[in-house]
Amino acid sequence: MLRESLLHLHEGSHALRLLPGETRSRMLHVLADAITANTPHLLDENARDYEEHASTLSPALAQRLKLTHEKLQTLVAGLRELEITEDPIGSILARTELDDRLVLDKISVPLGVVCVIFESRPDVLHQVLGLALRSGNGVVLKGGREATHSNRAMVRIAQEALRHEGLPCEWFSLIEGRESVEELLHYDDLVDLVIPRGSNEFVRHIQETSRIPVLGHASGVCHLYVHPSADLAQALEVIVDAKTHYPAACNAVETVLVDSTIALTFLPVLFDTLSKVNVRVRGCATTASIINLSDLVSDEEWSTEYSALTLAVRVVDSLDEAVRHINRFGSHHTDGILARDKGACERFASAVDSASVFTNCSTRFADGYRFGLGAEIGIGTGKIHARGPVGMEGLLTYKYILRGDGQIVATYSGEHAKSFSFKKIARS
Amino acid sequence: MLRESLLHLHEGSHALRLLPGETRSRMLHVLADAITANTPHLLDENARDYEEHASTLSPALAQRLKLTHEKLQTLVAGLRELEITEDPIGSILARTELDDRLVLDKISVPLGVVCVIFESRPDVLHQVLGLALRSGNGVVLKGGREATHSNRAMVRIAQEALRHEGLPCEWFSLIEGRESVEELLHYDDLVDLVIPRGSNEFVRHIQETSRIPVLGHASGVCHLYVHPSADLAQALEVIVDAKTHYPAACNAVETVLVDSTIALTFLPVLFDTLSKVNVRVRGCATTASIINLSDLVSDEEWSTEYSALTLAVRVVDSLDEAVRHINRFGSHHTDGILARDKGACERFASAVDSASVFTNCSTRFADGYRFGLGAEIGIGTGKIHARGPVGMEGLLTYKYILRGDGQIVATYSGEHAKSFSFKKIARS
Numbered sequence: 001m002l003r004e005s006l007l008h009l010h011e012g013s014h015a016l017r018l019l020p021g022e023t024r025s026r027m028l029h030v031l032a033d034a035i036t037a038n039t040p041h042l043l044d045e046n047a048r049d050y051e052e053h054a055s056t057l058s059p060a061l062a063q064r065l066k067l068t069h070e071k072l073q074t075l076v077a078g079l080r081e082l083e084i085t086e087d088p089i090g091s092i093l094a095r096t097e098l099d100d101r102l103v104l105d106k107i108s109v110p111l112g113v114v115c116v117i118f119e120s121r122p123d124v125l126h127q128v129l130g131l132a133l134r135s136g137n138g139v140v141l142k143g144g145r146e147a148t149h150s151n152r153a154m155v156r157i158a159q160e161a162l163r164h165e166g167l168p169c170e171w172f173s174l175i176e177g178r179e180s181v182e183e184l185l186h187y188d189d190l191v192d193l194v195i196p197r198g199s200n201e202f203v204r205h206i207q208e209t210s211r212i213p214v215l216g217h218a219s220g221v222c223h224l225y226v227h228p229s230a231d232l233a234q235a236l237e238v239i240v241d242a243k244t245h246y247p248a249a250c251n252a253v254e255t256v257l258v259d260s261t262i263a264l265t266f267l268p269v270l271f272d273t274l275s276k277v278n279v280r281v282r283g284c285a286t287t288a289s290i291i292n293l294s295d296l297v298s299d300e301e302w303s304t305e306y307s308a309l310t311l312a313v314r315v316v317d318s319l320d321e322a323v324r325h326i327n328r329f330g331s332h333h334t335d336g337i338l339a340r341d342k343g344a345c346e347r348f349a350s351a352v353d354s355a356s357v358f359t360n361c362s363t364r365f366a367d368g369y370r371f372g373l374g375a376e377i378g379i380g381t382g383k384i385h386a387r388g389p390v391g392m393e394g395l396l397t398y399k400y401i402l403r404g405d406g407q408i409v410a411t412y413s414g415e416h417a418k419s420f421s422f423k424k425i426a427r428s
Numbered sequence: 429m430l431r432e433s434l435l436h437l438h439e440g441s442h443a444l445r446l447l448p449g450e451t452r453s454r455m456l457h458v459l460a461d462a463i464t465a466n467t468p469h470l471l472d473e474n475a476r477d478y479e480e481h482a483s484t485l486s487p488a489l490a491q492r493l494k495l496t497h498e499k500l501q502t503l504v505a506g507l508r509e510l511e512i513t514e515d516p517i518g519s520i521l522a523r524t525e526l527d528d529r530l531v532l533d534k535i536s537v538p539l540g541v542v543c544v545i546f547e548s549r550p551d552v553l554h555q556v557l558g559l560a561l562r563s564g565n566g567v568v569l570k571g572g573r574e575a576t577h578s579n580r581a582m583v584r585i586a587q588e589a590l591r592h593e594g595l596p597c598e599w600f601s602l603i604e605g606r607e608s609v610e611e612l613l614h615y616d617d618l619v620d621l622v623i624p625r626g627s628n629e630f631v632r633h634i635q636e637t638s639r640i641p642v643l644g645h646a647s648g649v650c651h652l653y654v655h656p657s658a659d660l661a662q663a664l665e666v667i668v669d670a671k672t673h674y675p676a677a678c679n680a681v682e683t684v685l686v687d688s689t690i691a692l693t694f695l696p697v698l699f700d701t702l703s704k705v706n707v708r709v710r711g712c713a714t715t716a717s718i719i720n721l722s723d724l725v726s727d728e729e730w731s732t733e734y735s736a737l738t739l740a741v742r743v744v745d746s747l748d749e750a751v752r753h754i755n756r757f758g759s760h761h762t763d764g765i766l767a768r769d770k771g772a773c774e775r776f777a778s779a780v781d782s783a784s785v786f787t788n789c790s791t792r793f794a795d796g797y798r799f800g801l802g803a804e805i806g807i808g809t810g811k812i813h814a815r816g817p818v819g820m821e822g823l824l825t826y827k828y829i830l831r832g833d834g835q836i837v838a839t840y841s842g843e844h845a846k847s848f849s850f851k852k853i854a855r856s
Contacts, residue, residue: 014755018778096800102789104799111811112781192811208639213812234834241836327442349829350446353540361530361832370840371532371828372524372850383539383620383825384641385812397811400799401777404789406662408669412798422800 002183005173006113006140006190012170013113013138019168021087024133027167031133032079034161035126038153039072045153046122053146057120060248064120065146075123078375082134085374089136093398095426099418101405103425109399110136112192115184115212116377117142119198122150127375129158129172135395138171140191142181185210193385193395195378200305215394217381219305220250221331222363225322225348227339228261234360235266235338236273239311241362242336244277248307250379251334251366255302255312257322260286263315267291270313279309286315302329319344323351330354332381334366334388355381355388430611433601434541434568434618440598441541441566447596449515452561455595459561460507462589463554466581467500473581474550481574485548488676492548493574503551506803510562513802517564521826523854527846529833531853537827538564540620543612543640544805545570547626550578555803557586557600563823566599568619570609613638621813621823623806628733643822645809647733648678649759650791653750653776655767656689662788663694663766664701667739669790670764672705676735678807679762679794683730683740685750688714691743695719698741707737714743730757747772751779758782760809762794762816783809783816 016024035042046067054062094106114137118124125141132139143151155174162169175184184191188211195215196203204218224242226235242253258266263286271291274281281287282295297304297312302325304312316322319337326335336358337348345359356366366389368376373391380387386394411418444452463470474495482490522534542565546552553569560567571579583602590597603612612619616639623643624631632646652670654663670681686694691714699719702709709715710723725732725740730753732740744750747765754763764786765776773787784794794817796804801819808815814822839846 014779014781018775098793098798098800102793211636213641213810231834237836238834241838245837245841345831347446349831351442353442354827356828356830358830359832361830361835362837364837365526365530365830365832365835366828370526370837370848372526372848372852382641387825388828397815399782400784400794400816402784402786402789402793403773403777404787404793406659406666407789407793408666409673409790409792409798410669413673420798420800424800 002175002180003187003190006184006187008170009138009140009173010113010190012168013110015168016138016171017089017110017136019136021089023167024087024136025083027133027162028079028083028130030161030165030167031126031129031158032076032083034157035072035076035079038157039069042072042150042153042157043067043069045149046147048149049122049147057146061120061146065122067122067150071123075126078127079130082130085134088134088392088396092426094424097423097425098402098420099407102407103403105401105403106398107401108396111395111397113138113140113190114193114195114395115140115142115191117181117194117196117198117206119144120147122147122154124197125151125154126158128377131375131377131392131395132172135392137395140184141172141174142176143174145176148176185212188212195394197378213385215378215380215382215386215390217250217331217333217379219331220252220333221255221303221305221329222251222253222333223255223257223326223330223335224253224363225257225316225319225326225335225337226259226262226266227319227337227341227344228259229341229344230262230338231340232262232266232269236270238336238338238360238362239270240273240277242364243274243279243311244309245362245364247309249364251363252307253311253363254304254306255314255329257314257316257325258287259319259322260315260317263287263290267313267315274311277309279311282310282312284314287313290315303331305331319348320351323348327353333379334358334363336361336363355379430603430608431615431618434612434615436598437566437568437601438541438618440596441538443596444566444599445517445538445564447564449517451595452515452564453511454593455561455590456507456511456558458589458593458595459554459557459586460504460511462585463500463504463507466585467497470500470578470581470585471495471497473577476577477550477575485574489548489574493550495550495578499551503554506555507558510558513562516562516820516824520854522852525851525853526830526848527835530835531831533829533831534826535829536824539823539825541566541568541618542621542623542823543568543570543619545609545622545624545626545634547572548575550575550582552625553579553582554586556805559803559805559820559823560600563820565823568612569600569602570604571602573604576604613640616640623822625806641813643806643808643810643814643818645678645759645761645807647759648680648761649683649731649733649757650679650681650761651683651685651754651758651763652681652791653685653744653747653754653763653765654687654690654694655747655765655769655772656687657769657772658690658766659768660690660694660697664698666764666766666788666790667698668701668705670792671702671707671739672737673790673792675737677792679791680735681739681791682732682734683742683757685742685744685753686715687747687750688743688745691715691718695741695743702739705737707739710738710740712742715741718743731759733759747776748779751776755781761807762786762791764789764791783807
């Protein structure tokens with residue numbers, strides 16, 4: 001049943017990629033109009049979800065579940081922006097003349113079908129639909145149970161609006177229930193990428209069970225290393241921002257590494273500053289002895305993502321030791337150094353094996369919007385495909401098109417082989 | 429034991445990526461010199477392998493096993509070329525100013541550690557070492573049992589030459605035995621990419637069992653579609669080249685789709701031409717009725733990779749039917765159309781979901797060297813990471829480096845949020 005409908009969606013995605021960019025722009029326009037026209041209905045349906053579930057959710061999640069006029073307006077603005085964004089499909093990434101009338105193009109194409117799994121926020125649904133449309137991808141949407149009425153309404157509105165204009169809507173669908181996800185994860189012939197945006201355990205489960213490539217991060221164990229050359233007042237400000245601005249975010253700092261040269265002067269000030277903003281500090285033995293802590297961090301605990309106002313602090317003997325700690329205990333998400341010494345900054349940036357490495361700024365900048373990538377579809381900590389904060393490019397791949405005039409390989413082989421010219425014509 | 433040595437190699441790869449490009453160039457120079465100086469020894473060791481195994485190998489494999497002066501000279505020339513190739517590490521792929529003194533770079537970095545599994549050809553070993561060195565990657569080499577003496581000699585020579593010059597050699601190692609590969613496939617924390625270049629079954633086995641990303645192709649079921657507008661004489665020439673030039677290659681054609689409009693005139697000529705070059709033809713019912721064949725292809729058999737002088741032929745009613753056949757039965761490797769109608773060519777190129785799509789030329793052009801990519805490390809049929817024929821870029825990923833001056837996210841949030849400038853400074 002699910003497989004049947006995925007086969008149908010797979011075909012729909014093939015049809016979508018053949019539509020001209022202008023048609024997909026028009027579809028974005030229709031979606032935006034539909035949301036504006038149906039705002040009262042969407043708010044009603046969302047109110048049903050809120051009534052049923054808000055009391056069982058954390059305040060933060062309840063906040064995310066609730067749709068408002070403003071949220072829908074932001075969503076519509078995002079779709080209008082995508083409508084006029086340059087079509088990313090068919091860009092020539094490289095062009096090489098192999099010989100007369102034998103030209104090789106490397107062009108951008110959609111991945112095919114992606115599955116996006118999200119929680120709580122029903123406005124994410126149309127944002128994902130918009131990105132999929134702009135990039136020519138089929139998309140399977142899986143929202144949280146708590147947003148069932150909202151998600152169904154969002155999808156129904158999109159389907160009806162597109163159908164009403166005679167535009168295709170076979171390229172997306174909503175699935176419900178954990179079992180559906182589990183089943184979908186088997187169909188690596190029909191789904192090209194899974195983007196889970198949920199709890200760490202859930203992402204890890206998907207990474208471990210699916211044969212479909214996964215774009216995501218199971219955890220965000222981010223570090224800041226305070227170098228002896230750091231501007232200490234600035235370091236304090238950055239650490240407080242990175243820990244307290246949004247402690248539940250994956251790019252919040254979890255461990256601060258302090259160089260031993262400055263530990264005696266810096267740690268007491270750091271501890272005071274953090275206490276004032278209600279951050280609980282845990283530490284290594286050296287830290288504990290300097291600021292009189294009883295809460296020691298054991299070796300296995302250095303990989304902990306607290307997602308709360310708790311910070312682990314460790315004293316390290318050198319930049320290299322800081323790098324080793326980060327590469328061993330971190331999650332390759334985002335790690336930073338605070339230092340005035342430019343050489344130290346560059347050495348750190350080269351040696352730390354993470355998707356994002358920062359010098360002298362808050363780890364919280366690791367975000368698709370703040371990176372100027374437009375809407376973010378996820379943050380990846382793997383090395384294959386898209387890495388770090390990922391915008392629309394994460395939904396694209398490339399293909400080679402070789403246009404000839406009857407050439408055969410025999411001409412270019414053997415004793416009297418003709419030579420290739422390999423003339424680079426373009427590289428965007 | 430293997431895990432221990434992989435941990436060591438993993439550390440070695442971290443050290444390698446920190447070496448300046450010139451040092452890695454020097455290492456390439458040392459490797460090339462070492463091969464030249466040790467050519468007699470390498471030929472001796474290779475002769476032992478040849479004596480022990482040549483009789484049990486197919487002539488083609490025996491040919492690949494045998495090292496010659498010429499093969500070693502070609503290898504040395506390749507290493508000298510890599511020595512002067514621009515270093516691919518640290519290229520700025522994009523630079524964006526987010527705000528004053530807050531600049532985001534996206535730069536190319538090595539993947540980390542790759543495992544390359546190859547058969548028979550011992551000269552591949554140093555070619556892979558060279559590519560790994562140029563791209564700053566650690567590499568685990570796994571050669572075929574039949575080349576044991578040759579591979580060991582190649583690795584020993586490289587280690588001794590580097591050590592003699594005080595250069596590191598902890599970034600590569602040779603593993604032996606199928607069990608070692610099976611064990612390695614579990615260590616997705618230590619190996620970033622597996623590149624298997626072996627039999628289809630072996631590649632499929634690795635793809636199905638490993639959690640490490642795999643760059644490769646389990647099969648190459650390539651198609652040519654003859655459109656009604658095709659230059660038929662040219663079509664015959666291209667089909668013969670694609671089938672007979674090297675039938676065992678993954679980019680040889682396996683199925684020819686003939687448009688029904690021209691089937692009556694074209695099929696008999698095609699059949700005659702193929703018979704003269706000893707190609708056995710199998711076909712669909714329509715084909716069989718036109719050229720009087722008894723060897724019918726069943727539905728499941730359309731995905732067969734013959735790797736031999738056998739060709740499947742099917743009559744299709746339209747370009748769209750050809751595309752559907754290819755997307756359903758093909759392996760997303762390389763597929764082509766033969767047509768004078770440019771519109772038909774472009775429609776085919778957009779609609780066929782393969783890594784390489786060709787118009788009016790032989791499928792055999794799908795190859796890293798012929799694409800002008802330099803040495804090929806593999807051909808990928810997946811969509812994630814590198815796709816199609818893959819050169820050095822398949823060994824690279826990117827990281828973001830954000831250089832600030834104490835900026836915190838709080839400044840850019842909330843009611844009095846400062847705006848980002850998002851000024852694109854460079855895009856290579």
